[in-house]
Amino acid sequence: MSSKRIKVSKKTLIITYYWPPAGGPGVQRWLKFVKYLPELDIDPIVFIPENPNYPIVDESLELEVSDKITIIKHPIKEPYRWAGLFSKKSSKTISKGIISNEKQQTFVEKVMLFVRGNFFIPDARVGWVKPSVVYLGNYIKNENIESIITTGPPHSVHLIGLELKQRLGVKWLADFRDPWTTIGYHKQLKLMASSGAKHKALEKQVLNTADQIIVTSFTTKKEFEAITSKPIEVITNGYDNEAHVDFNLDSKFTLAHIGSLLSKRNPEIFWKVLSDLVIENSSLAKDLQLNFVGFVSDEVLGSIEKYDLSNYVNNIGYVSHKEAIKFQKQSQILLLIEIDSEDTKCIVPGKLFEYMVSNRPIVAIGPKDSDVQEIIKETNTGHYFNYNDYDSLKRIILEHYNAFLNNSLQTHPVGLQKYHRKALTKSLTSLL
Numbered sequence: 382m383s384s385k386r387i388k389v390s391k392k393t394l395i396i397t398y399y400w401p402p403a404g405g406p407g408v409q410r411w412l413k414f415v416k417y418l419p420e421l422d423i424d425p426i427v428f429i430p431e432n433p434n435y436p437i438v439d440e441s442l443e444l445e446v447s448d449k450i451t452i453i454k455h456p457i458k459e460p461y462r463w464a465g466l467f468s469k470k471s472s473k474t475i476s477k478g479i480i481s482n483e484k485q486q487t488f489v490e491k492v493m494l495f496v497r498g499n500f501f502i503p504d505a506r507v508g509w510v511k512p513s514v515v516y517l518g519n520y521i522k523n524e525n526i527e528s529i530i531t532t533g534p535p536h537s538v539h540l541i542g543l544e545l546k547q548r549l550g551v552k553w554l555a556d557f558r559d560p561w562t563t564i565g566y567h568k569q570l571k572l573m574a575s576s577g578a579k580h581k582a583l584e585k586q587v588l589n590t591a592d593q594i595i596v597t598s599f600t601t602k603k604e605f606e607a608i609t610s611k612p613i614e615v616i617t618n619g620y621d622n623e624a625h626v627d628f629n630l631d632s633k634f635t636l637a638h639i640g641s642l643l644s645k646r647n648p649e650i651f652w653k654v655l656s657d658l659v660i661e662n663s664s665l666a667k668d669l670q671l672n673f674v675g676f677v678s679d680e681v682l683g684s685i686e687k688y689d690l691s692n693y694v695n696n697i698g699y700v701s702h703k704e705a706i707k708f709q710k711q712s713q714i715l716l717l718i719e720i721d722s723e724d725t726k727c728i729v730p731g732k733l734f735e736y737m738v739s740n741r742p743i744v745a746i747g748p749k750d751s752d753v754q755e756i757i758k759e760t761n762t763g764h765y766f767n768y769n770d771y772d773s774l775k776r777i778i779l780e781h782y783n784a785f786l787n788n789s790l791q792t793h794p795v796g797l798q799k800y801h802r803k804a805l806t807k808s809l810t811s812l813l
Contacts, residue, residue, distance in 0.1 A: 390424035393813060394521065394529045396513070396541050398506055400429040401446055404439030404702070406618075406640070406731045410558055410597075411532055412442065413621050415450055417806035423813060425450060426526070428517060430457035430509060441701045455516045457509040460501060491571070498570030502579050503561070507537040514544045521549060528552040528813055536561050539587045546590055554812060555591035558618075560601050563724050584608070593812050598752040600727035616808050617756075618731040619800040620738045626703065628711040634668040634785050636744070637712035639705050639732050642673060644680040645720045648746045649688075650768055654775045656688035658782075665782050669693050674700055674708050705732075709739040713785055714778075719747035721768040726751040734800050737762045742781060742792050746774075762794045 395415065399407040411427075418425045431454035446452075501507050521529070529551055531542035539555050546553040561584045562577075572580070588594060588609040595614050596602050602613045659666040671690065674697045685691055700708070709715060715736045719725050729752050736743050737756075743763025745753055754765040766774045784790035798804060 390419070390422045391528070391813060392424045392426060392524060392526050393418070394426045394428060394517070394526045396428045396517070396529060396531045396538055398430060398433065398509075398533075398535050398538055399435070400427065400452075401442035402438050402440045403433070403435040404437035404442065404699070407534070407558065408439075408442060409702075409731050410556075410618055412445060413619070413802040414806050414809060416445065416447070416621075417803045418810070419447075419449070420803075421806060421810045423810055426524070427452045428513070429454055430506075432456055432459075434459035437699060439701050441703055453520065455509075455513055457506065460505045460508070495571040498572045499576045502576060503540070503583055504535040504537050506535040507540070510537055510540045510544070513541045514548070517541070517545060518548060521545065521551060526551065528554065530554045530556060532556040532558060533561075534559055534564075536584075536587075539591075540583065543587055543590055546592075553591045554593045554595060555587055556595040556616075557601060557605075558597055560604065560724075560727060563604060563727075595809075595812070598727040598729045599755075600752050604727065614808070614812060616805055617729055617800060618734055619802045619805045620734040620797070621802040623706050623735075624703065626707045626710065628707050631670070631711050631713055633670040633713075634665065634782055635670045635672050635712045636714045636716050637672040637674060637708055638716040638718060639674045639709060639736075640730065641676040642678060642681045642718065643676075643720070644678045645722075646718050647678075647681045647684050648718055648721075648768055649684055650771055651718075651746055651774065652684055652688040652690055654771060654778060655690055655693075658775065658778060659690070659693075662779075662782075664786075665779075668782075668785070670695055672697060672708060672712060674698075674705055706735065706739075709735060709741065712739075712741055713790055714781055715739065715741050715743050715763075717743055717745035717747075717753065717763075719745075719751065719753065721748050723748065729753055729756065733757075737794060737797055737800070740792055740794075742790065744774075744777065744781075760794050760796055760800075762792050 395411060397411050401408060401412065415425045415427060427450060429452065497505060529542055529545060531538045533539050542553045542555055545551055562580050585608055588605055589611060591611060593612055594605060595616050596605065597617050599615055602615050605613055659669060671694045673694065676699065677696055685694060717733060717736065719728055726748050733753060737760055743757060745757055745763060745765045746768065747753055749767050757763050757765050764777050781790055
């Protein structure tokens with residue numbers, strides 16, 4: 382007589398700051414992993430702050446969280462709430478990672494950046510570390526948790542994993558959605574030498590204590606390999622099967638950017654190309670529209686005004702994720718713009734993968750030899766330009782406009798399946 386074997390799911394504790402109703406890109410990665418983990422015999426338990434101060438809120442994302450998922454919470458003390466008493470605007474923008482050019486910073490903003498960089502290491506959520514370690518230490522033992530995953534930024538979340546690893550010896554995977562000490566805004570935090578050294582030391586300790594490192598780009602993997610010999614796996618962000626949205630392609634020649642256009646994410650060469658095309662081509666001038674879906678800095682708007690393009694701008698602001706998907710699908714061209722810096726070669730924004738399955742051509746501008754450049758080339762989903770590629774950028778925009786006039790503007794992507802969230806989750810489970 383044979384008995385049927387009952388498969389038992391492995392319990393994994395996921396420690397994250399960003400979770401619905403948080404909006405923005407930081408929440409998507411683990412929201413989707415948690416969606417598919419139960420299908421792959423992993424029982425995810427999600428630990429989040431009880432009273433977070435999220436800079437962006439998207440309540441629609443709460444509908445994507447299964448009521449079968451165990452979610453545990455613990456209070457957090459948020460210094461940004463106190464900072465808001467002095468300057469609500471500066472507090473909110475800094476908490477988003479948006480930092481003005483130094484010449485345009487107010488005295489209050491300079492002070493807040495100095496305090497943020499030197500008194501809250503590695504970040505303003507560091508006060509959540511000790512109480513979380515105490516709470517989770519008991520929880521892990523009581524629930525027989527087999528492994529933990531921390532995801533940052535905020536990188537203080539990794540310090541929770543560090544202490545739990547040292548105290549309990551539990552298996553620990555550290556997921557870096559962005560780098561730590563080489564992320565663009567890190568240099569703008571007005572760090573004293575001792576503070577910079579402390580960041581480096583904590584980064585090295587985390588990288589050399591975790592059992593497994595996960596990163597979102599090959600550039601970050603190469604960077605971390607110079608610091609640690611621990612195994613590093615690249616698991617990019619990806620796309621999911623989105624709910625059906627009704628849309629019609631825009632009748633205008635729309636170029637849409639989804640997400641934040643920060644002060645340094647300002648390709649003047651692109652505004653110059655559009656300005657020249659508007660002057661040279663009266664038909665394009667009649668059809669052109671720039672849709673900005675998300676925060677746009679005053680510096681970017683100032684550059685656009687300098688090139689006489691302000692009348693073409695439709696500044697929509699932040700919308701829900703579902704609305705953002707609709708803008709992606711109905712736009713004629715999707716813009717992806719990254720800061721022109723060595724430090725940003727490793728940045729692969731989550732929206733890239735949603736762009737890729739929108740069947741709209743991508744026009745990306747960023748640093749030379751970036752991971753984004755390689756992915757766009759590999760998947761045949763658009764064109765990538767550097768900040769000095771005036772002639773080729775102008776030629777492609779004009780080609781796309783002519784295709785728009787002929788109703789033939791589309792993409793022919795290849796090899797997208799490996800970037801589906803379920804396929805990426807399978808890669809994650811192989812590490813567990």
